[in-house]
Amino acid sequence: MEDSNEKSQDRLLGESDGVPSEWMQPQYSIGRAAERTGVPADTLRYYEREGIMAPAGRTSGGSRRYSELDLEKIACAHWLREAGVPIAVIKHFDALRDQGRETVSARRSLLIAHRDELQRRRDRIEASMVAIEEKIAKYDRIMEARR
Secondary structure, three states: OOOHHHHHHHOOOOOOOOOOHHHHOOOEOHHHHHHHHOOOHHHHHHHHHHOOOOOOEEOOOOOEEEOHHHHHHHHHHHHHHHOOOOHHHHHHHHHHHHHOHHHHHHHHHHHHHHHHHHHHHHHHHHHHHHHHHHHHHHHHHHHHHOO
């Protein structure tokens, strides 16, 4: 039988499985959510507009309110975006995560595909760096010969 500590170690960022009910309660303003996640408020609004994040809860006055679980989802979406994951893929990843643990394999596949794309990009960048360094060295030799 799994103990609660073991289960919490296996919980993935933004998953609702196993979180305390208070984590689901909207309590943070957009400013506080931005402060807690390090994601600017304008970016939070953008994520909502683009459908990367579900619309935040609202107060009776219309102000956004975020739960602890929302903050985790924001952090996850943000690191995916920072890694260059396309918006459509982040939306798909988010939808899969919200379906629960049975989608872990599909989420893993999305991450593997993006990791492989990043590796291809890195290889192209490294090849470009070599070419640029060779060109700089050639210019250095030409300039040195003129002295």
